[in-house]
Amino acid sequence: MVSLETLTPFQDKPIEPRQFQVISTWSFTAARYIRHFEWIFGLEYDAFPYTSELNTMSVSKDIRQYLEEGFLIFIPTADDLERAYEMLIYNNYRPRDPDERKRFEDFGTGPWEYTIIPGRWDTRTKKSEFLPPLFDCSSDGTLVPFSFDDCDYDTLPRFTSAVHPLIVVMFHRMNIPDNHPSRTIQEKLIEPLKKVFRKWPQWQHNRFLPMPNTKFKREYDVGRKIVCRCIYCSKNTPSTSTASSSELEDTCTDDEEEVEKEGREEDYKELSRIANERISVWRGCLEGVASIHDDVKHDDILDRYAQECTDAADKVMLRQEEERVKREALAALDMQGDFPLKKKSRVV
Template sequence: MVSLETLTPFEDKPIEHRQFQLISPWSLPASLYICHFEWIFGLEYNGFPFNSKFNIITVSKDIRQYLTNGSLIFIPTADVLERAYDMLIYNNNRPREPNERKRFEEFGSGPWEYTILPGRWNLTTKKIWLLPPLFNRSSDGTHIPFSFEDCGYDTLPRFTSFVHPLIVIMLHNINTPDNHPTPAIQEALVTPLKKVLGKWPQWRHNRFLPMPNTRFKSKYDVGRKIFCLCVHCLKNPPSASAVSSSKLEDTCTDDAEEAEKECSKEEYKELSRIANERIALWRGSLEGVAFIHDDAKHDDILEWYAKECTDAADRVMLRQEEERAKREALATEIKGLPLKKKSRVS
């Protein structure tokens, strides 16, 4: 029987067994996918089972490096991959709230079946790439040459393990395998795997944070601070953007330019509201003066301000701060002193 525990690149060296952690908490490439994984496969935030039997498998010490770089891989069965695809699509639905997702535990507790095969191929020569010749240790302790190139789909080595297929999928998302030169193997194993990988989410904003344009309005309470390293969150920390961020669209799949455009739109709306309040205030003051002084409504200055009050809000905003001091001085003069028609605002 061939397994990850009995394969070795050495013909005359005893096999030492080691624990292989599929996803390491210290891996930078893996850190880019952890948040996606936790969301789409129904885990809590910061709930990835790094030290669980779901993430650790016993292998021959000398093949561990080939598992790490993706030149030797193992793939779940096609029906398991189909279940993973359905869960990913369901949980990645944009309005989905955290507690509405299908859960990681629903996938079962194992063990699951896996097929071992090379992950790197020279598609011109159809030869295995980056994987040395291997030997399989038999039950009597002898090492027998083993070649994947001689294997068809039915003769590829298989094993069962408690390592979780969803975590195996993430490992392949970090090191995507090459297409297999044998059509039957490609169709039965690699194509179903790549179907799942092809739907891996590309959103940047952390889905565990509120998405204002969905039903998920309140902060997801996981007992710890939720981090997001997307461009919008880095530019707008929560303490500085609590008000404006609540008005933004869901920027999970939008780039920084779209987020900034939406932010500018909300800022413009707020400025317009302030401008219209000021316009109404000035219009009321001017109408009061015109009612008291019959000739005031014919005054050039008041006519000019009355016209300004009917301008579009964005045009008024550009002039308001510049003219504010002049208007206040003029209002004081109109209310307390006779009008001076020679006074004019340029």
């Protein structure tokens, strides 16, 4: 079995083991994904295990650069990728509180199995790109040429490691591999991996912080200051964008319609109260007109408007205002004698 510790591009150099940190502490690219990772895979804020064995492994010194650049990759099993997909979907779309998420630890313990393949392919030649010829060092020190070009799914090299599959998923999200020339390998390795990528969250606001300016509260404290550098928070004052979680809204979602429906629930109730007060006033004002305009007797449409608080609140109030203008115009015209008795007004 081929190992990342025994692969080398040189025949005349001894193999030197080196530690390979899958997600580097100094990676600027990783900084774009780390909060997403911590949220969707059930970690606490700022708790990514950079120095743990879950993120580090021993590899040959001479292939480490190919791993870092994505020319040589290792992919979790299809079962592990499906579990990663299910966890991402659950944590990203269902809970609204950090403590309701499925936890990183729930994924289980290693070691886990990985399949080694090149990450870049020449679309014309169907050969691995940028990866030099490799040799596998056997237990007796003999170097045996090794090529991926003629491998099918069953003959690809595999190894086990304590590195966590979820961390490997994030690593590939930062540097997405090419599709494999073999349809079988693509279906069993690349497609399950990219299935996770397609659902990777795109929100910018740090979900460990509720959105600013809200009536909703969240009692959540990880014992350290949580920051958010998204555009939305940067436009707020420092006291607002860095306020404690008990002063902020318990909703942080990339779905604007969901924020509109859930985040403004209290506003809807207040607008509904105002709407019902208006209805009462309108009925009183129109009592004199009702005797000669049959349709004014029944204010069911106004009642329905008041009940539609599952709709966007601003739309409800707009429709009520339009109806008020029509009714006032009707009353004004009647007082001037412009309408004959019993003529019904037409309300669209």
